[in-house]
Amino acid sequence: MTLSSAAPISPMLAKAVDGVPDPASVPGGLGYEPKWDGFRAIVYFDGETCEIGSRGSKMLTRYFPELEAAFLEQLPAPCVLDGEIVVRTGKAGHERLDWEALSARIHPATSRVLTLSRQTPAAFVAFDLLALGDREYLDEPFSARREALEALAAGLRDPIHLTRSTDSVDTARRWLVEFEGAGLDGVVAKPLAAAYAPGKRLMLKAKHHRxxxxxxxxxxxxxxxxxxxxxxxxxxxxxxxxxxxxxxxxxxxxxxxxxxxxxxxxxxxxxxxxxxxxxxxxxxxxxxxxxxxxxxxxxxxxxxxxxxxxxxxxxxxxxxxxxxxxxxxxxxxxxxxxxxxxxxxxxxxx
Structure with missing residues (x-):
């Protein structure tokens, strides 16, 4: 596996569109996912160590020790994951994403970082797989990457999660309305036939506001x-x-x-x-x-x-x-x- 935190990759991005797009608008169709409201993160696991890179390739590992421990314990093989770091708050049955609590996790004091990791533990929602073992998936279509990610995620548990996905535009449009109540801020549409394009806005995002x-x-x-x-x-x-x-x-x-x-x-x-x-x-x-x-x-x-x-x-x-x-x-x-x-x-x- 050549991808590593020593030469971090820029995540693929999304372009804003007006409303959830129809799958027929893109050759090969679209897959739809909830748009998570957190910190974009690329996880680099080499089998022994783990680094969590931000959207801008800064390492966030020290701010989320509970996630680092979970990755080291649960990931079955060297891999590179694309996903989102979120913080959940609220009572059971009434949870929602908490941006303020997530932002507070970026703190210079180690003692405060450790305290917050217990008080407001983070979760990681995986939505793409860039490498697994010796195999890189960057040039493979999203449909293949998603299938491999689902197989990998079958053995994972909280605080590591696999994002929901659907190929139904009607379901996606319902998500856009319903999931807002849980703190999510839209829906992402991903071209099923597209390779992973670092730094490019190939995905489409429908949000509740500009x-x-x-x-x-x-x-x-x-x-x-x-x-x-x-x-x-x-x-x-x-x-x-x-x-x-x-x-x-x-x-x-x-x-x-x-x-x-x-x-x-x-x-x-x-x-x-x-x-x-x-x-x-x-x-x-x-x-x-x-x-x-x-x-x-x-x-x-x-x-x-x-x-x-x-x-x-x-x-x-x-x-x-x-x-x-x-x-x-x-x-x-x-x-x-x-x-x-x-x-x-x-x-x-x-």
């Missing part, structure tokens, strides 16, 4: 002079340039003050220790406004909700949803955004 992972460029103070009024957001273009795409605001009074402290370590300062400020572009609507902002080192990633794009910017102010500690800022690009299909305005007005 979201984007963005880089936090800086913040403006609230008009009251107290706390953060808005966050400035950015995405990388095809040339690797970080572009301002809009902002997120509407924080409570308490949250505005909390954000000042949370963002303080990322504030850029000059050689004299003074805060570095930037300015956004002026428009005819902001000619008399203060468009300056406190610059932050571009390392913090946030997930925001938005309604639509206007050119290369969010048309309206985005809604802050959550921090994404599992995402690298460099992975926040425009190609994750849903691209509306062109439509003739005359048809709308007719």
């Amino acid at each position: 979201t984007a992972d963005v880089v936090v460029l800086g913040y403006r103070l609230h008009s009251s002079g107290s706390g953060v009024g808005s966050l400035l957001l950015g995405l990388y273009d095809d040339d690797g340039v970080l572009r301002n795409v809009g902002g997120a605001s509407a924080f409570s009074d308490l949250r505005r003050l909390e954000l000042i402290d949370e963002l303080a370590p990322l504030v850029e300062r000059d050689d004299a220790g003074e805060v570095v400020r930037g300015e956004t572009e002026r428009s005819r609507f902001s000619a008399g406004k203060d468009v300056s902002f406190v610059r932050l080192r571009p390392t913090l990633v946030a997930e925001v909700r938005y309604d639509q794009m206007e050119g290369a910017r969010f048309r309206h102010t985005a809604q802050f949803f959550r921090w994404r500690p599992d995402r690298d800022a460099s992975s926040c690009t425009f190609d994750q955004l849903e691209r509306p299909i062109a439509y003739d305005l005359a048809e709308v007005l007719a």
